[in-house]
Amino acid sequence: MSISELYGELRPRAFSIAYQMLGSISETEDVVQEAFLRMHQALQRDERIDSPRAYITTLVTRLAIDQFRSARARRERYVGEWLPEPLAAESTPADQVEIVDSLSLAFLVLLESLTPHQRAAFLLRDVFEYPYSEVADIxxxxVDGTRHLVARARTHVRKHRSRYNATPRQRDELARRFFAATERGDLSSLEELLARDVTLHVDGGGKVPAQLRPVNGRQRVARALVGAMSVLSRRGVHVHATEVNGRPGAVTVDEDERPTGVLGLDFHDGRIGAIYFIANPDKLQRVGRVGGRDLLRAGPHSGEAGA
Known part of the structure; x- marks a missing residue:
């Protein structure tokens, strides 16, 4: 099999692993590109690669661990709250359906507090279902050390992850009502849809005006959303509902249909429990003009690394 054929076959899984390790499309693409370059160089040297899948998974994971270490240091100096670079698309790719819950913005934010090796071990074992022996090699x-890493990560995830999520149909209906109430400026209807301890997270990255800390509580979040929507509407910005990291969300766009932000929702006990709004323009570069089927210029199925 040629390197281009291997690239086409193995890239979706490689992208998924790296993205869930890093929460950044640009960093993910760098890691995936470097991994395939190294495999190509190994093949040119006639090195024996019994399993290209295992080989590329190992390369991607180890490169992502190194990248995560340096990224964490940069994120500590980030202006305001750091949120993952979103995957905004009209639908979740078929080969991502089984891991869609692990793509959510809430889940990726939760993983940020794990160590690089805990995050890698947990994702490979519990999300991608590699056996412990393979995870240890990667x-x-x-094996004992790997089990310990996974156990620590599981404890953390279970402690902080919501125990009950709405069904896909309930999520869609909640999202529809949420966006309608927000655009109408209907505070009472909006508050009914929000969990009591709902949190609003905004990532402006110091590039656009944005709150630096999360807003907590049903009333405060509702007022913040209605106020923000009023400002955006006066500027000609409107909301285009779409799927964001496998969950209902939206892209806000200006009068020329250029994205100005991506909004993702998380659901707790049949209500909206967290709202994530990414407005940092550096994280919107891969969100294309609204109007086509695919809002993401580069992702798991793009033919080339880079946008």
């Missing part, structure tokens, strides 16, 4: 630990 991240360079023994």
């Amino acid at each position: 991240i360079g630990t023994d």
